[in-house]
Amino acid sequence: MPITFPRELPDVGYVTADVVLREGVTASPAASGLINYTQVAPTAWEATLTTRPLLLSQFAEVEAWWLSLRGGLRSVLFRHPHVCYPKAHWQDHGPADDPGNLVSVTDGNVLSVSSVDAALVLTPGDRIGLERSSRYYVGRVTEVAGTDTTRTITVEPPPFATVAQAGAVVRFAKPAILMRPVPDSFQAPRSGRFYTVSFKLVESA
Known part of the structure; x- marks a missing residue:
């Protein structure tokens, strides 16, 4: 079956799924001694996910999913895997x-x-x-x-x-948003027979 985008998260189970809002605001001192606050980037949600320990075959599926996103050129339809309801x-x-x-x-x-x-x-x-x-x-x-x-x-x-x-x-x-991979955020350290995969996604238009 052809892959369609945006893709859903792989259904492998996640130990953590932290979602925080990056507000894109910086603070800098002004000549008067006050602090200037400036919006330098649009607000965007960022998700950091860590899977449960995966066998090689499961890790391979997650890696294939990540590679299909081509470093952020393709998108993910992200729904929080743990917090689904009010x-x-x-x-x-x-x-x-x-x-x-x-x-x-x-x-x-x-x-x-x-x-x-x-x-x-x-x-x-x-x-x-x-x-x-x-x-x-x-x-x-x-x-x-x-x-x-x-x-x-x-x-x-x-x-x-x-x-x-x-x-x-x-x-x-189960509200959804479009996200893309954060480049170079994919990690998969191995312990014995198991791989623990972590990666980051950021909201995109």
């Missing part, structure tokens, strides 16, 4: 499995969402996603309000304009 729905998945519909965005990061399950509970710290025309966004919930089938959700970082459009799908379960 905190309130780790056991009761149903309300989160039902996606919502983005109605509007105000102040750059306040999402008005309709068509959600009335039983959906979101709390600060949960991640949600937006999808539109093969573009993806994941944000961290900082504030939420609403009842019945509507929610007003404040997220960080602010979603980019191409995906934050009325009609975008709002994902509460």
Whole structure:
């Protein structure tokens, strides 16, 4: 079967899957003695993953997957392998499995969402996603309000304009973003018969 991109993560089991937001802000002293803060790069999620110990055949599959990405020329559709649901729905998945519909965005990061399950509970710290025309966004919930089938959700970082459009799908379960390999981050030290693979991915447009 032909390989299609973006590719999903290999299903081999991960010991760690750390995802952090790189804000692209630098601080430098000004002549007045104050500190200037400057946005020098777009905000982007970065993922650092480490597999469980793998046999040679399993390691070979992961390496083949990595090589198919050609050092970052091809992309990954990343979904966190451990944190798949909002905190309130780790056991009761149903309300989160039902996606919502983005109605509007105000102040750059306040999402008005309709068509959600009335039983959906979101709390600060949960991640949600937006999808539109093969573009993806994941944000961290900082504030939420609403009842019945509507929610007003404040997220960080602010979603980019191409995906934050009325009609975008709002994902509460297994939100996805496009990522690419960080060059030279793939490592696979061997201990006896087992390989432990680690690598990094960074969000891409």
